Amino acid sequence: MxxxxxxxxxxxxxxxxxxxxxxxxxxxxxxxxxxxxxxxxxxxxxxxxxxxxxxxxxxxxxxxxxxxxxxxxxxxxxxxxxxxxxxxxxxxxxxxxxxxxxxxxxxxxxxxxxxxxxxxxxxxxxxxxxxxxxxxxxxxxxxxxxxxxxxxxxxxxxxxxxxxxxxxxxxxxxxxxxxxxxxxxxxxxxxxxxxxxxxxxxxxxxxxxxxxxxxxxxxxxxxxxxxxxxxxxxxxxxxxxxxxxxxxxxxxxxxxxxxxxxxxxxxxxxxxxxxxxxxxxxxxxxxxxxxxxxxxxxxxxxxxxxxxxxxxxxxxxxxxxxxxxxxxxxxxxxxxxxxxxxxxxxxxxxxxxxxxxxxxxxxxxxxxxxxxxxxxxxxxxxxxxxxxxxxxxxxxxxxxxxxxxxxxxxxxxxxxxxxxxxxxxxxxxxxxxxxxxxxxxxxxxxxxxxxxxxxxxxxxxxxxxxxxKLAVGSPALGTGTLITGNGGRDYWGNAVSASAAPNRGAYNGAGVPTTTAGVWTASDDSIVRDGSYASINQNGTTDDVLSVKSDTTGYTRDAYFKFDYSDYAGGVISNATVTLSPTETGTSGLQNIAALVADNSWSESTITWNNKPASSAVLGTYTVTSGTPVTLDVTAQVQAALAAGSKKLSLRVYSPGPASSSSYVLYASSENANTSLRPKLQISGLTAVDDATVRDGSYAGTNQSGTTSTTLDTKNDATSYARESFVKFDFGSYTGTVSAASIKLTPVTVASAGLQNVVALVSDNTWTEGAITWNTKPASSTVLGTYTLVAGTPITINVTSQVQAAMASGKKLSIRVYSISAAGANGNVAYGSSENATESLRPVLMITP
Missing domain, CATH: 2.160.20 (Pectate Lyase C-like)
Structure with missing residues (x-):
């Protein structure tokens, strides 16, 4: 010192x-x-x-x-x-x-x-x-x-x-x-x-x-x-x-x-x-x-x-x-x-x-x-x-x-x-x-x-x-320099080679797929321009804004956006949206159209007006205001792509007119210095449709605010202080195969070290978060796992066989979560619920086709 x-x-x-x-x-x-x-x-x-x-x-x-x-x-x-x-x-x-x-x-x-x-x-x-x-x-x-x-x-x-x-x-x-x-x-x-x-x-x-x-x-x-x-x-x-x-x-x-x-x-x-x-x-x-x-x-x-x-x-x-x-x-x-x-x-x-x-x-x-x-x-x-x-x-x-x-x-x-x-x-x-x-x-x-x-x-x-850890696609993956006597392992225990280039940072494993939800910045985005510019790439790899414009020949421009979410591990989602950020408009009241592009083989460095892929279904027509993001619902398109084994999505954005030098809109590109403005695809995993806590004793007949509570609690305590939680998923919209399935629960608070919770299957799916109480809770059966909890560290429950069985009988799955640690007042565990403001903390079911 x-x-x-x-x-x-x-x-x-x-x-x-x-x-x-x-x-x-x-x-x-x-x-x-x-x-x-x-x-x-x-x-x-x-x-x-x-x-x-x-x-x-x-x-x-x-x-x-x-x-x-x-x-x-x-x-x-x-x-x-x-x-x-x-x-x-x-x-x-x-x-x-x-x-x-x-x-x-x-x-x-x-x-x-x-x-x-x-x-x-x-x-x-x-x-x-x-x-x-x-x-x-x-x-x-x-x-x-x-x-x-x-x-x-x-x-x-x-x-x-x-x-x-x-x-x-x-x-x-x-x-x-x-x-x-x-x-x-x-x-x-x-x-x-x-x-x-x-x-x-x-x-x-x-x-x-x-x-x-x-x-x-x-x-x-x-x-x-x-x-x-x-x-x-x-x-x-x-x-x-x-x-x-x-x-x-x-x-x-x-x-x-x-x-x-x-x-x-x-x-x-x-x-x-x-x-x-x-x-x-x-x-x-x-x-x-x-x-x-x-x-x-x-x-x-x-x-x-x-x-x-x-x-x-x-x-x-x-x-x-x-x-x-x-x-x-x-x-x-x-x-x-x-x-x-x-x-x-x-x-x-x-x-x-x-x-x-x-x-x-x-x-x-x-x-x-x-x-x-x-x-x-x-x-x-x-x-x-x-x-x-x-x-x-x-x-x-x-x-x-x-x-x-x-x-x-x-x-x-x-x-x-x-x-x-x-x-x-x-x-x-x-x-x-x-x-x-x-x-x-x-x-x-x-x-x-x-x-x-x-x-x-x-x-x-x-x-x-x-x-x-580093996500799939990180520029830090495999781009470090070799260091003699590097210790042989990283923070998490992954091997560090003595001959191959390491990652940068404390993590040397493979890129981590986003397993429950995620946000992807466009992997490619560029404009195309007609007329004498029709065969020229418009600086797709460097421009920080993309111009959409209806104008005379040589001045008309369309914008293309592609999102690669190959690191998404799920086969079913709750929703998916694309957000585009207009930074400038030539005049007020301009409208743009966003349409689906089926061909994802184009790249921002080679696309031109002459080789641009065709668009198909219109996803939306919207009036553009500078500084107000545009949000496009692409849930059906992403779900269809997942079912087909594809994890890419391309869009074309263009102006329906009128043709004018002032009929332009500038959108932030993936190269924009302001990361919050870059075009993004957000995918949410299948979140619980119902989740609630039940409480015993004098609270046994009372619903514990299941429709609004942001946490799900478990506690092994004296009468009137014990709590259990129930979670239900509805995957009725999923029609694909199931090679794997898991539930992720994230404990946001763990009152003391070493607390253990049990997750068990519930066969009765008729309960709802707005009505369930300790007195009406359904019984559980098969224990799916026992977990020692650490705040902020999600637990993953393997439910592959249960989801496979449910695919033929209602496509719903319920679980009960309860504590086996008799820690009294120091035994509380709180998980993020489906109402939690932080999406990454919500209960999620992941199905892999």
Whole structure:
């Protein structure tokens, strides 16, 4: 972090001697008793008795004092009764051995046993010069009325050489009243450290996994060492086999996860929500310092506060080979990545790849003034900056080392700029949206729409970012440059070849078909002109407007539009429309005619008046007003094309007269700089005809606003609070074959992690959304699937056999959706209904011919 890069200052010899004497005086008194190996001890705060032998659940000990006075042996287990509560410090003695660690865990059913430090100075759970321990399944808190030197769990090795194997797993650590100061940034949830300067000391095989840390000050999870200065001066004795994995951190006063003094340390699959919540200094959600080859991967960091740093991630001082990959960073006030280093305090060989950053504010990348890391590479990431945001993509870029930025997608609707040095290399990037004057030169840049599936729609959770995949037809598909040592996989796990050109951005899979609905910009559009221009193509690939005009020979013009929706996976639709945007008319009251064109073989670069395809059925005659879009209903035409196996649609637009030099209309073309004006085809999948929620208890006889509610709810709760939802589709207009069929439901709200819903078939299709109640709901039968839900991530239900059967008997299909997670008030799931204003959230049935 900025301004703090030393671990601890080495002490003068005289002072060191004093510290050693004091340390000896503070060593624990000799234990009262030692026990044989592989013994299991039970502790029960309610029914226990310290006079018991403690070796069975029927003869448990009672107090922490008894545990703390015992030296445990390799292979022993210390089990605390679920639901029990203790106040004070847990500090058991002894060490395990290789293959025989001492294990702390819980026994019985119910909530985790609680160790409440009750505001004590130091740690509620503490280990000193002890190794081969595994600590599991405790709830730990250490709350006080004022700040102090407090921890949840602290593990310390001092002047002992190499210590081994310390695992901290599945703990719930919360409300730790530490100090939000800018000193050593260590008080808080979990701290594994090395102290002392007399003997080179380090930890080997440390695992911090599956813990939840909440409301901890200052730091959630951290490591540190008095031998941890990676400055090349011989004082570096790093942790080895250090893994911080799968932890959930919420509401942390300062830094979330800090990895100090490691070699090949790994920070992965963690979630940090709301770091820097109270501290006023410099904090980041996840970062290493003084380490060699640290890796941060598969993490999510969001909602980090303030711009005193305030990023999701950081490659800090004295690093070599910091790798940041496969992470999801969003809504952090300070940005995505802080990059530190200055002079000899290095940060070399940094790699940042396959990450997704959405709406990270202030600056996407912040560099330390006057320094750019040696061999720094930023490639194949996707960055989304929303409208109204002034985020700078890079800030404070300086120094002599060049920065390499390649194969990224920078989807920029914001107003910020770039900090670029003359020797920085930007190549094969996509710059889309706003283009500030400071946008860097890029010999192979793309500035057209990269066709992300749904940019800006990332939710909470690493799996809630499918909107950043590339759609079929994206110019970013297969157009990147090869990068040596590219990691071999993308954010989603798709392979990245060492020999074939990759995609640009974080996604390297094939183009994604739009499976439920979509909007397609015209793939070809051009005008044709008669008379002496009849054999000349009218700049179809470049003109940003298309002129339609009835005039004398040589001045008459027609416009042609073609839409290619080959990435639409369905065979049945609700509706389809074409929207054309007139930008100028020669006079008021002009009419144009739109007609179907059956021949789709023409292209905008070769069409002329002489070779134009003929039109047939008239789709509409309309009066044109400049600035008012024209909408054409092409539902029947698109449905017919789908049934025939074609996924293209062409239109001719022409003027019926009168012939005049002022009888012209200009329409925006697919090349128009204003993307909102371009000609578009919109297709909606088959949305539900009826969908509603039912509620039990006192609401069992009442319809729950089925015709107007924008969500469908499920909840397994007490009487009067339980909810289920019903969805019905009517595909009576579909006459094609059915090779596959699926239903897509999109949860817009999931109250808590891990909630599961079941989808079951309903054979009775006579119910309606305006009348159904809990009392009248139809019964369900076959279970179609059980789904663990993530907000924003659609679930897909395979209903192929059910739709095939229904094709011969009514062409309707109903389902029931209900919860099997007894989470009470925290069990609500809300799906988008057919009345939802956002079309992509509505329930959709997809039928593939």
């Amino acid at each position: 900025k301004q703090v890069y030393a671990q601890w200052t080495r002490l003068p010899v005289g002072l060191l001697a004093v510290v050693l004497v004091v340390s000896m005086l503070l060593l624990p008194l000799a234990p009262s008793k030692a026990f044989a190996n592989n013994t299991t001890y039970y502790i029960d705060s309610v029914s226990g008795n310290d006079s018991n032998n403690g070796t069975s659940s029927s003869t448990p000990w009672k107090t922490l004092a008894k545990v703390n006075a015992t030296t445990f042996q390799p292979g022993d287990s210390i089990l605390f009764k679920s639901g029990s509560v203790w106040s004070g410090q847990l500090h058991p003695l002894g060490s395990g051995a290789s293959g025989a660690p001492i294990v702390i865990d819980k026994y019985g059913t119910g909530s985790k046993p609680i160790i409440n430090g009750d505001g004590l100075t130091g740690a509620a759970v503490y280990f000193y010069n002890q190794q081969y321990w595994e600590v599991n399944n405790l709830e730990v808190t250490n709350m006080a009325g004022s700040a102090g030197d407090r921890y949840g769990v602290k593990v310390e090795a001092q002047d002992v050489g190499t210590y081994h194997h310390f695992y901290i797993k599945n703990m719930y650590i919360h409300d730790i009243t530490g100090t939000n100061t800018d000193a050593l940034k260590t008080t808080g949830g979990i701290f594994v450290m090395v102290s002392g300067t007399a003997v080179r000391t380090k930890w080997d095989d440390v695992l911090i996994e599956g813990n939840t840390v909440e409301r901890a000050d200052r730091t959630g999870i951290s490591t540190g060492s008095s031998w941890g200065n990676n400055d090349g001066l011989g004082n570096f004795e790093p942790f080895t086999q250090l893994v911080i994995r799968g932890n959930q951190l919420n509401d942390i006063g300062g830094d979330g996860i800090v990895m100090r003094a490691s070699i090949d340390g790994l920070i992965e699959y963690n979630v940090v929500n709301t770091a820097h919540a109270r501290d006023t200094h410099y904090d980041v959600a996840i970062w290493p310092i003084n380490s060699t080859r640290p890796v941060m991967q598969f993490n999510e960091a969001y909602n980090t506060k303030t711009t005193n740093d305030g990023q999701g991630f950081d490659c800090d001082y004295n690093l070599t080979g910091c790798t940041v990959q496969y992470n999801y960073s969003h809504d952090n006030e300070g940005g995505f990545l802080l990059v530190m280093g200055v002079g000899a305090i290095k940060n070399d060989n940094m790699v940042v790849r396959y990450n997704i950053s959405q709406n990270d504010h202030t600056r996407t990348f912040q560099f330390n003034n006057d320094y750019t890391p040696l061999n720094a590479q930023i490639y194949n990431n996707t960055f989304y900056i929303g409208s109204g945001d002034s985020t700078n993509f890079t800030a404070y870029v300086a120094g002599s080392n060049p920065l390499s930025v390649r194969n990224n997608i920078i989807y920029n609707y914001g107003s910020g700029g770039y900090s670029v040095k003359s020797n920085d290399v930007y190549d094969y990037n996509v710059f889309y949206g706003n283009h500030p004057a400071s946008e860097p030169a890029d010999a192979h840049k793309i500035t057209t729409d990269p066709l992300l599936v749904a940019p800006g729609t990332g939710g909470i959770g690493r799996n809630a970012v499918d909107g950043y």
